[in-house]
Amino acid sequence: MNPDFPPIIDAHAHCGVLDKSWPQSCEDYERHIDGTGIHGVAFFSPVYEIYDRYDAHFADTPAWQARRRQSNTHLLSLNPAGLSVFPYFFIWNDFAVEQLTPGHRGIKWHRHPGEPKYHYDDPRCLAALDEIRRRRLPVVLEEELEHTVRFIGGLAQGIRVIIPHLGGLNGGFRAISAAGLWDLDHVWADTALASRAEIREYLQRYGHRRLMFGSDFPFGEPAEELHKIRSLNLDDQVETAILGGNFKRLQAAVDHR
Numbered sequence: 001m002n003p004d005f006p007p008i009i010d011a012h013a014h015c016g017v018l019d020k021s022w023p024q025s026c027e028d029y030e031r032h033i034d035g036t037g038i039h040g041v042a043f044f045s046p047v048y049e050i051y052d053r054y055d056a057h058f059a060d061t062p063a064w065q066a067r068r069r070q071s072n073t074h075l076l077s078l079n080p081a082g083l084s085v086f087p088y089f090f091i092w093n094d095f096a097v098e099q100l101t102p103g104h105r106g107i108k109w110h111r112h113p114g115e116p117k118y119h120y121d122d123p124r125c126l127a128a129l130d131e132i133r134r135r136r137l138p139v140v141l142e143e144e145l146e147h148t149v150r151f152i153g154g155l156a157q158g159i160r161v162i163i164p165h166l167g168g169l170n171g172g173f174r175a176i177s178a179a180g181l182w183d184l185d186h187v188w189a190d191t192a193l194a195s196r197a198e199i200r201e202y203l204q205r206y207g208h209r210r211l212m213f214g215s216d217f218p219f220g221e222p223a224e225e226l227h228k229i230r231s232l233n234l235d236d237q238v239e240t241a242i243l244g245g246n247f248k249r250l251q252a253a254v255d256h257r
């Protein structure tokens with residue numbers, strides 16, 4: 001198969017400008033996808049450019065707000081040759097949706113157990129969700145299970161939510177299944193660092209229309225994650241959808257005004 005066709009889009013990669021703990025610049029990513037045929041990528045800021053994940057009682061400061069703005073803005077400035085960048089805005093507790101621009105193609109919403117919590121009861125949270133809904137931006141949600149269930153079942157009505165890693169960091173694939181979330185039309189998933197067995201089971205139970213290839217660069221290796229999908233020997237039509245077709249369909253609904 002010609003590796004350049006059909007188009008391959010990585011729905012989950014991190015790209016930073018401030019956090020130097022990993023090689024995770026756009027140039028680093030470009031080096032890692034050389035020869036893979038990947039021609040588009042959804043980029044998120046690294047967590048450590050957004051909040052202090054090592055301090056559960058972290059309080060926001062103007063310095064951190066400036067850091068977030070710089071990091072999110074950096075993604076909008078990227079325009080590498082031969083690679084389409086889809087910048088996702090990493091939102092935090094200032095719910096700064098006034099910073100959204102027509103260039104943003106999604107929202108990153110992320111926290112792990114033990115990390116500072118999102119203030120779901122803050123009226124600004126609901127207002128932010130209204131704006132996200134209005135712009136028809138998809139939300140990549142990595143959160144603990146109870147918050148994932150509440151977000152999808154209530155707060156995010158009318159918003160398309162992508163659960164990354166096939167649920168690996170949202171309580172696990174089976175817990176998401178048991179909660180009935182994979183059945184929902186507005187719930188999507190990515191394959192980043194998920195096992196072959198879970199990908200197969202997902203496809204068998206929920207079909208291929210809402211599953212997208214993702215690498216989780218720099219924590220995952222794009223070439224290996226791509227090989228993982230190809231080694232499943234899926235029907236061409238299914239593989240094509242997962243590797244880029246579904247992402248394009250997801251993005252086609254975004255309102256660019």
Ligand SMILES: [Zn+2]
Pocket residue numbers: 012014216
């Ligand atoms: Zn990730």
